[in-house]
Amino acid sequence: MADLKDFAEKLVNLTVKEVNELATILKDEYGIEPAAAAVAVAAGGAAAGGDAAEEQSEFTVMLKAAGASKLAVVKLVKELTGAGLKEAKEMVDNAPSPIKEGVSKDEAEALKAQLEEAGAEVELK
Numbered sequence: 001m002a003d004l005k006d007f008a009e010k011l012v013n014l015t016v017k018e019v020n021e022l023a024t025i026l027k028d029e030y031g032i033e034p035a036a037a038a039v040a041v042a043a044g045g046a047a048a049g050g051d052a053a054e055e056q057s058e059f060t061v062m063l064k065a066a067g068a069s070k071l072a073v074v075k076l077v078k079e080l081t082g083a084g085l086k087e088a089k090e091m092v093d094n095a096p097s098p099i100k101e102g103v104s105k106d107e108a109e110a111l112k113a114q115l116e117e118a119g120a121e122v123e124l125k
Contacts, residue, residue: 016102059108060101060125067119076118
C-alpha cells in the first residue's frame, strides 16, 4: 500500500516534460496512447506551479478558438502534440484548451504562428 502511495505522489509531482516523456514511453514500448491523460496531468502540474518567478521562462500555448478552418487546425494540433486524431479534435472542440505546456518562449511563439497561420486564435500564458 505504501508503494502505491509513493507511486501516486511521484506521478502527481511530474513536470510537464516528464509527463511528455512518460507518454512517449507508454506509446512506444507498450502501445498505450495516453494523450488525453497526459494533457490532464500536465494541466494540473501547470496550475500548481502558478507562483512563478517574475520573468516567465515556460509558456503554455492555449487554443482559444479554431476559426474558420477547423479541419486544418485539428490536423496541425495532431501534428504538433503527437496526439491521436480523436484527441486532437477534442482539444479543438473544447477550446479554450492547452495545446502545449512548459515550452520555451521561442517555441511557444513558433507554435502560435503556425496555429494562427492555420486560422486558429491562440494565446500564450
